[in-house]
Amino acid sequence: MLSSARKTMPALDYVSIVRSVYGDRGAMLAGAFASGLTAALTAWRSQSLPLYAVALAIILLGIVRYLNMRAFWRAAIDNDDVMAAQHWEDRATLAGATLALAHGLWCLFALWLVSDPFAELASISLSIAVMVGICARNFGLDRLVTLQLLGVIVPMGAGLLGHGDVYHAILAVLLLVLLSSFRKLAGDIRAILLSAVHGRVEASRLAAELDIAITTLEHGLCMLDENGLVTVANERASRVFALLGIRQLANQPFGTVLAALGTSNRVPRTAVEQLGSMISRRASGKVLLSLDPGRYYEVTVSSRGKRSVLLFEDITERVEAEERISFMARHDTLTNLPNRNHFGELALDELENRAETGTPSVLTIFDIDEFKHVNDSFGHVVGDKLLRQAASRLRSALPDGTTLARLGGDEFIALSGTDVENARADAQRVIDAFHEPFILDGHHLSVQVSIGMVISRTSREELDELMTKADLALYAAKGEGKGRCQLFHQQMDIDYHYRQRLKADLREALAAGALSLVFQPLLDISSHRVVSCEALARWTHPELGPIPPATFIPLAEEMGIISEITAFVVRSAVAECSQWAGEIGVAVNVSGRDFRGLDLPGLVDEALAESGLSAPRLELEVTETAVIEQTDLAQSVLESLSARGISIALDDFGTGYSSLSYLSALPFNKLKIDRSFVQDIAEDERALSLLANVARLGRDLDLTVVAEGVETEDQLRAMLEHTGIQQVQGYFFSRPLPARDIAELISHLNGPASPLLPAKRKHG
DSSP: OOOOOTTTTTTHHHHHHHHHHHHOOOHHHHHHHHHHHHHHHHHHHTHHHHHHHHHHHHHHHHHHHHHEEEEHHHOOOOOOOOHHHHHHHHHHHEEEEEHHHHHHHHHHHHHTOOOOOHHHHHHHHHHHHHHHHHHHHTTTHHHHHHHHHHHHHHHHHHHHHHHHHHHHHHHHHHHHHHHHHEEEEEHHHHHHHHHHHHHHHHHHHHHHHHHHHHHHHHHHEEOOOOTSBEEOOOOOHHHHHHHHHHOTTTBBHHHHHHHHHHHHHHSSSHHHHHHHHHHHTTTOOEEEETTTTTTEEEEEEEEETTTEEEEEEHHOOOOOOHHHHHHHBBBOTTTOBBBHHHHHHHHHHHHHHHHHHHOEEEEEEEEETTTHHHHHOOOHHHHHHHHHHHHHHHHHHHTOEEEEEETTTTTTEEOOHHHHHHHHHHHHHHHHHHHHHEEETOOOEEOOOEEEEEESSSSOOOOOHHHHHHHHHHHHHHHSSOOOOEEEOHHHHHHHHHHHHHHHHHHHHHHHHHOEEEEEEEEEETTTTTEEEEEEEEEEETTEEEEEEHHOOOOHHHOOHHHHHHHHHHHHHHHHHTTTTTTEEEEEETTTTTTHSOOOHHHHHHHHHHOOOOOGEEEEEEEHHHHHHHHHHHHHHHHHHHHHHHEEEEEEEEESOOOHHHHHSSOEEEEEGGGGTTTTTOOOHHHHHHHHHHHHHHHHTTEEEEOOOSSSSHHHHHHHHHHOOOOETTTTTTTEEHHHHHHHHHHHHHHSSOSSSOOOOOOO
């Protein structure tokens, strides 16, 4: 019974045999087409439909075998994957046996059905050729060879026997002998192949062992006898000394070799002397040889008795790697400029040198304007290319001798020794260099640079202090419109220390509960009554007096304590509101940072529970800028608060992004129009028309519309007559009042008093 070769062969042999079956698919396909076309020719000559069918079958089976071979090589089976190999053996056996049977049927039909000598000759000769090919291609798999030979010989023998004469019968019997001889031939070839495979494996093993032996001696090796004569020198050692001009190493006194090295000027004399001393003393150790150009060898000397062994190791790559690591540790990988730490080392040396000569120093910080916008809009790849090109322009614009470095992000720093006028000229050259657009991945980007510089005339100031002053000057330059240079002056230092003091004192004041609240009423125009009060934080410094909110609120955001102030205002405002008569509400401003730094829903729940205030009496005011900074998070938090019954107001409408999408997407109940829309409405019809249209927009969206900053009777009258504004707020009614006075004001304004808008006053 025929079985798979997997059962009789080692895994490596079996997989190799299967691979041999799938080799040279092009020749196989060409043979199949040649046989098929020949069969078609015999069919056309004899006008035999069965022969036409055989011709088509041979060609189709050849194509199938070709595709099967391609699939095998794509599968890329491992050398020991016998299960996969058996799968492919079975496929090859099926396809090969079927193709052989087609050739056998060709012979059978030509001998039985067609009385044409050409058809008989062509079918038998090509089929015999196929049997030879079977032995040549598939000799490794006995089952495949046998089935293919049977597929050809049995139908061919049947065709010969069908002639009924003794000569054809003898020929049919001889085919069986041919079958046996072909099987033996295939077996002999298989044995030769396996022997070659085993030989290859053995050769690979010996090569691997030899490679290991060579690897252990990958360095140059010299052995010196008791007289200092070089008795052994391998090829690597000879190559090293050949680089130094010494062609003959073996059997040379090593002292002579060292003398030649000392006079060649190719190796440092100190290293030669150290190596000679170590050998003469029969000592052990290591010596570094630096060869020109740029090669480094570490010589390990090992002495035992009067003999010495020198091992030469090429450490050029190690030295270069260490130099690269050192460079990377001291330089920015993106621009190859010195980094912050290395700049500090270089700058300190320069400042000390100039301190001795009295030369002034200029420290300059450069900041690329709107770099974050470039990163956000075009991606970090374009941003990195911009930084590299910016560094190149800075190098070109700054004078020779300037120490330029990258601080990080989009900031660069430079130190040079010059006077004020030259420093200003250098800065202007940099600004001019940035006027030309940057071409980045097909984008033409106009980018400006802001510059802050400080002059140190004594060069005795600390580097950190100079950097702080240059930073302050840079901050001032960006505040003046960017794309310009600002020289540090003393007032900046005063302002800086003032801000630093305010920051420290604000933190202490918040911890000590020294902040307070004031309240400004919002009045309903139609009912002439107070409907709500806006709670505003106030800080009175014990020494500096009242600090404006416009000063300490940005400081709180910069310090990251704005959410603590928000929490204080919410709790205090809700507690105070619970003491007011009627259904007067209270409004609290919310910062954009509160959406991430504070659990607003939890804070509101806690404050309402402690005070007993109903949720509809609390209103949270949020600006467009705060919403745009945290869009998704703001929407989630505001919807959660709105679901609790909290009123949400969009504050300072018209000063931020003013996008209708926010008005429709977020759960706003109120629209507070910024005071900038109100200030000119009594004198400017255009301003009044604009205010009326904004108010109409709010009403169309079913929002309560509030006008802020109402300060005159004329402004109020214009609103009443020409706009549909429902609520107003401003100094015309009341300045922000402390908690002790707001209740009295509410009682006065909501009591039986004169109308909200008195008769027009007389002037003059």
